[in-house]
Amino acid sequence: MQIVIAHSHLNPGGVTRIIESQIDSLSGNDIKVLVGACSDEESITSRGAELHIIEDLNYLERRKYSDKQAMELLHKIHRELREHLGKDSVLHFHNLNLGKNPIVTYAVYLLAKEGVRVFNHAHDFAEDRPTNLQFLKEILTDIFLQDVNEVLYPNLPSYQFGVLNSHDYERLVSYGVNTDRVEWLPNPVAVKVSDEVPDKENAKTDICTSLQLNPEKLLVTYPVRVIQRKNIGEFILLSLLFAHKANFVVTQPPQNPVEIEMYNQWLAFCEKEGITIAFEAGTKVDFEKLLSGSDFCITTSYKEGFGMVYLEPWLLDTPVVGRDIDFITKDFRKDGFEFPTLYYKINIPGVKIDFKDLNMKMQMEIISGINSGKIEKQKIFEQNPILNTLFRTVATHITEKNKSIIRNNYSLKGYGIKLQERYKKMVG
Structure with missing residues (x-):
């Protein structure tokens, strides 16, 4: 055959x-x-x-x-x-x-x-x-x-x-x-970790040094190529909400010319607003070392075929948080998977629809409003209480259980x- x-x-x-x-x-x-x-x-x-x-x-x-x-x-x-x-x-x-x-x-x-x-x-x-x-x-x-x-x-x-x-x-x-x-x-789902990748603490130190990030903050990585359905505006929103406690990193730029135009607009927006995100980190540091050194991986995507991002980081002892896609995660949950904090929606004061469903212009206006103080950060947390648990420490037994499920079922x-x-x- x-x-x-x-x-x-x-x-x-x-x-x-x-x-x-x-x-x-x-x-x-x-x-x-x-x-x-x-x-x-x-x-x-x-x-x-x-x-x-x-x-x-x-x-x-x-x-x-x-x-x-x-x-x-x-x-x-x-x-x-x-x-x-x-x-x-x-x-x-x-x-x-x-x-x-x-x-x-x-x-x-x-x-x-x-x-x-x-x-x-x-x-x-x-x-x-x-x-x-x-x-x-x-x-x-x-x-x-x-x-x-x-x-x-x-x-x-x-x-x-x-x-x-x-x-x-x-x-x-x-x-x-x-x-x-x-x-x-x-x-x-398999991650081949090189013998040269250091333990989590040292990996984080190396990554923060390479990307010029504050090692005292959490390291939060979105391991994706930035395309429309990955919902990068929401990732930028979260980076602003948690700027006091976390470095936000995204790994790859898009390749499709249509997506590149969108991506460049977000880059220019972040520069204009003074929002610090380590873009294209996957082109500057080792990918597995980045995932290994991260305190959390995050996903804001609203459309996935399989949802590898929900699984793969756990094998490197990195919990996954962010937006839930129920028709994807229901299969993982049936296997016994536990996710620390996944949310279905982000509410914005005075806006009737989910943040992900807003166009780029409206997302930028909201982020800019939060950045300038016109929209109070505290109001966002009040309307989305689940965000208060987003980066809560994850128990070791949950990580070990999830790793075991991956090895046995995938x-x-x-x-x-x-x-x-x-x-x-x-x-x-």
Whole structure:
């Protein structure tokens, strides 16, 4: 059996890390990786997988295509994929249903109709991103005269799905996908700590020295690439509310040009307001050392596929606090996980909706108002009493319990076993 793993790119981020974990968990198998772009080829080849760059798999430029242009690209992509598939291959494709390249999505659908075994690993869905869904319709319906739902969720025994959580499992079933064609596949959680990473206290001292932070304050890290759904405005709000007791750090800048514009506006805003946050810390210090040295990791994200940020830091004895995403955390809580302080909403005096639902301009106005004293900090804490517990010391037994659950329920070995059993069912 040959396993062909495919994705639009291998830029640093969540899906890339999962692909690397899959290769590790399937060690000993014949693995080929097909991607549109890869910034670090050695990260794949050093794991024993064969890597092929097929530029047409990358995101498709959002513009109008003639019928001829779309058809020519479809035939080209179909041929490029087919060349790498044998009789016993399983094509494990990541995020086909996100809508970033509708022609790739359609080509894989056609391959499945021809009998190719497809495992569609769904991290995100176009249904949650209206512009992506519209792009799918422009290509699949307007040009190829296809029903979008049929292409995304074909009723073919050779076309199966992997999902990250129970919410997405139920979603696929509601879309008409038979349960026997869906694998609930929570991401593996593993942190490889180098022997050179010092203990927590010394790691914090080193990080604070490198980033020129006050070591007497708490070190609070948001381990993400700043994109819209990570809700960076709320992170900045919290940094202002707790400026007296904590250093706030965020790890990576965005790469998408649309996101960069938003990010630069927030950088300029923080500079103008004199709000001190260590941006892009992940480009300046070792990531695992940063997580290890942090007193807390925080998340203000309002949309996640799996929610690795809720789990991974615990393995480095770093508690996780911040905004709760119930359909994500409910799976972890069922496993017995305890979270010290997660909140569902931030109320602002005189504002009727959750802070996360405000546009950037309104978020900036509120933060600026707090910074100038027009909005009293104390009023924010009165309307959001849970914030008073946000950085309360977490008992060691909770950390140890959570670490144990991760090791038992989200191991790399168990993940590999699940994958191989699903592949074997598909191959027969």
